[in-house]
Amino acid sequence: xxxxxxxxxxxxxxxxxxxxxxxxxxxxxxxxxxxxxxxxxxxxxxxxxxxxxxxxxxxxxxxxxxxxxxxxxxxxxxxxxxxxxxxxxxxxxxxxxxxxxxxxxxxxxxxxxxxxxxxxxxxxxxxxxxxxxxxxxxxxxxxxxxxxxxxxxxxxxxxxxxxxxxxxxxxxxxxxxxxxxxxxxxxxxxxxxxxxxxxxxxxxxxxxxxxxxxxxxxxxxxxxxxxxxxxxxxxxxxxxxxxxxxxxxxxxxxxxxxxxxxxxxxxxxxxxxxxxxxxxxxxxxxxxxxxxxxxxxxxxxxxxxxx
Ligand SMILES: NC(=O)c1ccc[n+]([C@@H]2O[C@H](COP(=O)([O-])OP(=O)(O)OC[C@H]3O[C@@H](n4cnc5c(N)ncnc54)[C@H](OP(=O)(O)O)[C@@H]3O)[C@@H](O)[C@H]2O)c1
Numbered sequence: 001x002x003x004x005x006x007x008x009x010x011x012x013x014x015x016x017x018x019x020x021x022x023x024x025x026x027x028x029x030x031x032x033x034x035x036x037x038x039x040x041x042x043x044x045x046x047x048x049x050x051x052x053x054x055x056x057x058x059x060x061x062x063x064x065x066x067x068x069x070x071x072x073x074x075x076x077x078x079x080x081x082x083x084x085x086x087x088x089x090x091x092x093x094x095x096x097x098x099x100x101x102x103x104x105x106x107x108x109x110x111x112x113x114x115x116x117x118x119x120x121x122x123x124x125x126x127x128x129x130x131x132x133x134x135x136x137x138x139x140x141x142x143x144x145x146x147x148x149x150x151x152x153x154x155x156x157x158x159x160x161x162x163x164x165x166x167x168x169x170x171x172x173x174x175x176x177x178x179x180x181x182x183x184x185x186x187x188x189x190x191x192x193x194x195x196x197x198x199x200x201x202x203x204x205x206x207x208x209x210x211x212x213x214x215x216x217x218x219x220x221x222x223x224x225x226x227x228x229x230x231x232x233x234x235x236x237x238x239x240x241x242x243x244x245x246x247x248x249x250x251x252x253x254x255x256x257x258x259x260x261x262x263x264x265x266x267x268x269x270x271x272x273x274x275x276x277x278x279x280x281x282x283x284x285x286x287x288x289x290x291x292x293x294x295x296x297x298x299x300x301x302x303x304x305x306x307x
Pocket of ligand 1: 010011012013014015016037038039040041043060073074075076078082099100101120121122123205
């Protein structure tokens with residue numbers, strides 16, 4: 001039933017582009033019922049070329065007036081102005097879904113008192129190359145390969161709902177995001193401890209960047225001790241990270257099993273493991289820095305929203 005509703009998407013930046021393309025590629029909705037808005041309309045040129053039946057605009061009031069469900073993928077600092085701008089055009093049934101970390105339901109309720117869900121997606125979700133492959137397979141009408149590709153889920157989307165969100169809305173959002181990512185729904189009991197959402201966000205949403213910088217630094221430093229090409233080292237490490245993740249996620253190996261099997265007695269792996277273990281404080285310091293930044297952001301936002 002939600003599939004016949006009008007969907008509006010505001011913000012076509014890093015995450016908006018990824019999620020909007022993931023959603024449109026599912027072919028679940030009538031493209032005539034889709035409106036996408038971005039401040040700079042030029043960013044939407046390729047999208048409208050690919051999906052000529054959708055509507056693109058930079059007029060959020062028009063989008064709000066026309067949409068039953070509105071997804072917001074814009075930066076934290078822009079959300080308050082946007083909510084104030086579109087509020088007169090929302091009705092009691094409008095369902096807002098936003099991807100903004102640190103923005104609480106309480107803050108939003110200062111401006112809009114209706115159904116709101118938060119979904120924190122991950123850049124690790126289905127990539128543009130997957131989507132290009134899907135378009136190609138659709139052209140070939142290769143149903144088996146399409147099914148296989150669609151079965152692949154990437155990244156974890158964190159979802160939470162305010163108390164006004166109805167069961168059919170929850171089902172819609174959770175089904176939609178689980179079509180291309182794994183989902184973790186955080187219920188009211190999980191949200192009582194505000195660090196729960198923050199920790200989950202750090203792992204799922206900051207995770208791709210944190211893992212990437214670890215890879216980058218390990219490659220860069222290793223490269224300074226040898227004369228193999230940086231690209232070769234990067235390739236070795238990325239393939240190793242990928243197969244380790246597969247062993248853990250799909251082959252039911254545990255982290256401790258992999259550590260045990262890799263660190264042969266008297267071998268060099270154990271030296272590295274011991275070093276990392278003894279210097280865990282670096283990761284702990286990073287986490288504390290992230291929490292400090294979260295707390296500062298929340299203080300600024302609380303002030304902004306009059307809380
Ligand atoms: N990046 C991630 O991995 C990630 C993961 C989870 C959650 N998030 C959250 O998602 C949100 C967006 O992040 P991002 O990385 O995608 O940021 P981004 O790349 O800066 O994209 C924001 C987009 O929103 C557009 N925009 C801003 N204000 C607008 C308005 N009033 N009306 C229409 N469009 C507007 C911007 O347009 P212009 O380009 O024209 O300025 C830009 O295209 C943030 O709140 C972030 O915390 C991000």
